[in-house]
Amino acid sequence: GAAVMINGKLVRMDQAALIQYLGSMPAANIKKIEFIHTPPASFDAAGAAGVINIQLMDRTDEGINGTWSLNGGIGQRPKFGGALNLNFRQGKWSGFADVSSSFNYSREDVNNTTIAYYNELTTSNQLYSYRPAFKGLQNARIGGDYQLTRSTTIGVMVAAYYDQWGLDARTTATSETNTGNFTKTKLHSVETNNWQHGMVNLNARHTFKDESVLSFDLDLLNYLDLNPTDYQDSTFNSNGNLAGYSEFNSRKRTPVQFRVGKVDYSRSLGKKVKMETGVKATVSRFTNDVSVSRLTDGVWLTDSLFSSMLTLDEKIYAGYLSADYQISERTFFKAGLRFEQTSSH
Numbered sequence: 193g194a195a196v197m198i199n200g201k202l203v204r205m206d207q208a209a210l211i212q213y214l215g216s217m218p219a220a221n222i223k224k225i226e227f228i229h230t231p232p233a234s235f236d237a238a239g240a241a242g243v244i245n246i247q248l249m250d251r252t253d254e255g256i257n258g259t260w261s262l263n264g265g266i267g268q269r270p271k272f273g274g275a276l277n278l279n280f281r282q283g284k285w286s287g288f289a290d291v292s293s294s295f296n297y298s299r300e301d302v303n304n305t306t307i308a309y310y311n312e313l314t315t316s317n318q319l320y321s322y323r324p325a326f327k328g329l330q331n332a333r334i335g336g337d338y339q340l341t342r343s344t345t346i347g348v349m350v351a352a353y354y355d356q357w358g359l360d361a362r363t364t365a366t367s368e369t370n371t372g373n374f375t376k377t378k379l380h381s382v383e384t385n386n387w388q389h390g391m392v393n394l395n396a397r398h399t400f401k402d403e404s405v406l407s408f409d410l411d412l413l414n415y416l417d418l419n420p421t422d423y424q425d426s427t428f429n430s431n432g433n434l435a436g437y438s439e440f441n442s443r444k445r446t447p448v449q450f451r452v453g454k455v456d457y458s459r460s461l462g463k464k465v466k467m468e469t470g471v472k473a474t475v476s477r478f479t480n481d482v483s484v485s486r487l488t489d490g491v492w493l494t495d496s497l498f499s500s501m502l503t504l505d506e507k508i509y510a511g512y513l514s515a516d517y518q519i520s521e522r523t524f525f526k527a528g529l530r531f532e533q534t535s536s537h
Contacts, residue, residue: 194241194242194243194244195231195235195241195242195243195244196210196214196243196244196246197243197244197245197246198245198246198248199246199247199248200245200247201393201395201409204351204391204411204413204450205331205351205353205389206353206355206387206389208329208355209329209331209353209355209389212292212294212329212331213290213292213331213333214246215275215292216261216275216277216290216292216331217246217277217290218259218277220249220259221248221249221277221279222246222247222248222249223247223248223249223250224247225244225245225246225247226243226244226245226246226247227242227243227244227245228242228243228244228245229242230242230526231243232468232514232526232528233468233512233513233514233528233529233530234456234468234470234512234514234528234530236472236510236532253281254281254282254283255280255281255282256278256279256280257278257279258276258277258278258279258289259276259277260274260275260276260277261274261275262274267298268298268299269297269298269299269324270297271294271295271296271297271298272294272295273292273293273294273295274292274293275290275291275292275293276289276290276291276292277289277290278290280336284338284339284340285336285337285338286336286337287334287335287336287337288333288334288335288336289332289333289334290331290332290333290334291331291332291333292330292331292332293328293329293330293331294327294328294329295326295327295328296326296327296328297324297325297326298324298325298326298327299323299324299325300323300325300359301320301321301322301323302319302320302321302323302363303319303320303321304317304318304319304320305317305318305319312370313369313370313371314369314370315367315368315369316367316368316369317365317366317367318365318366319363319364319365319366320363320364321361321362321363321364322361322362322363323359323360323361324359324360325357325358325359326356326357326358326359327356327357328354328355328356328357329353329354329355329356330353330354331352331353332351332352332353333349333350333351334349334350334351335347335348335349335350335393336348336349343398343399343400344396344397344398344399345396345397345398346394346395346396346397347393347394347395347396348392348393348394348395349392349393349395350390350391350392350393351389351390351391351393352388352389352390352391353387353388353389354386354387354388354389355386355387355388355389356384356386357383357384357385357386358383358384358385359381359382359383359384360381360382361379361380361381361382361383362378362379362380363378363379363380363381364376364377364378365377365378365379372430373430374429374430375427375428375429375430375435376427376428376432377425377426377427377428378425378426378427378428379423379424379425379426380423380424381421381422381423381424382421382422383419383420383421384418384419384420384421385417385418385419386417386418386419387415387416387417388415388416388417388418389413389414389415389416390413390414391411391412391413391414392411392412393409393410393411393412394409394410395407395408395409395410396408402459403459403460404457404458404459404460405456405457405458405459406455406456406457407455407456407457408453408454408455409452409453409454410452410453411450411451411452411453412450412451413449413450413451413452414447414448414449414450415446415447415448415449416445416446416447416448417444417445417446417447417448418444418445419442419443419444419445419446420441420442420443420444421441421442421443422439422441423439423440423441424437424438424439425437425438425439425440438486438487439486439487440484440485440486440487440495441484441485441492442482442483442484442498443481443482443483443484443485444480444481444482444483445479445481446478446479446480446481447478447479448476448477448478448479449476449477449478450474450475450476451474451475451476452472452473452474452475453472453473454470454471454472454473455470455471455472456468456469456470457469457470463518464517464518464519465515465516465517465518466515466516467513467514467515468512468513468514468515469511469512469513469514470511470512471509471510471511472508472509472510472511473507473508473509473510474506474507474508474509474510475506475507476504476505476506476507476508477503477504477505477506478503478504478506479501479502479503479504480500480501480502480503481501482498482499482500482501482502483495483498483499484497484498484499504536504537505536505537506534506535506536506537507534507535508532508533508534508535509532509533510530510531510532510533511530511531512528512529512530512531513528513529514526514527514528514529515527515528
């Protein structure tokens with residue numbers, strides 16, 4: 193539930209992509225890590241668990257520098273990956289590029305046996321599922337800043353990740369009683385769950401002569417989840433003959449869009465007081481299209497009981513005012529006021 197920031201900017205990644213990105217970041221690039229227990233009024237109400245702010249080193253040497261790494265391992269199946277981190281500075285231009293990738297082939301087999309006794313009836317159930325799985329994650333962040341004047345800087349950042357999940361499971365379940373009843377079921381399921389994400393950030397920052405700062409950020413974010421699964425179900429009797437067969441599938445398509453814009457202004461009122469104010473607007477749209485179909489007489493028919501289309505449109509507007517007062521060398525007082533209005537349909 194904690195928000196993660198890098199150089200004061202919120203990182204908008206899901207947990208798996210964020211962990212991989214942080215794992216690929218060289219420790220030598222990190223200046224310090226701050227944990228803010230009580231988020232100020234400038235943060236959304238959802239960030240109640242705290243804020244982790246990672247401040248990177250501000251390199252002043254010109255040219256290109258960077259690091260790269262490779263990793264690999266093998267258990268029942270192999271896993272491998274790599275990362276590349278680059279920094280660039282030339283005159284008024286500065287930029288960075290971070291790319292990382294991981295491929296993890298695993299096994300998630302299930303083997304279960306149960307025996308149930310009821311009066312004189314004994315029922316034995318056995319289940320074995322062979323489940324080879326694949327998890328892949330590719331992550332990229334590329335950005336740059338240009339110093340228009342000594343007081344004004346503009347920047348742009350492009351980020352994307354591709355989160356892959358695949359499973360080809362073959363499950364066999366048998367049920368047998370001491371009275372001679374026997375059934376065997378075989379289920380073959382193939383599942384894919386891929387998340388795609390792309391974003392663009394535009395930002396500008398201006399420092400006035402009185403050291404006050406005006407900043408602007410615009411984030412355009414798009415997500416897409418595709419989750420198709422196909423099933424083949426076969427039932428056999430005690431003689432090993434096919435007693436029943438069915439095919440069905442599920443489909444899920446979930447596009448999500450966010451448009452986030454904010455303007456912040458900060459100013460010091462003397463040596464001990466700092467004031468911040470700003471406004472923010474978030475517009476989002478979410479669609480979840482889920483369907484289940486069954487093969488009936490050679491024709492795929494949609495099962496309306498398990499199919500639905502859900503859409504959410506949401507707008508959030510916020511404004512805040514906060515002040516920090518340094519009472520003494522070790523004591524600080526913080527006060528803030530935030531207003532948020534959410535409209536969901």
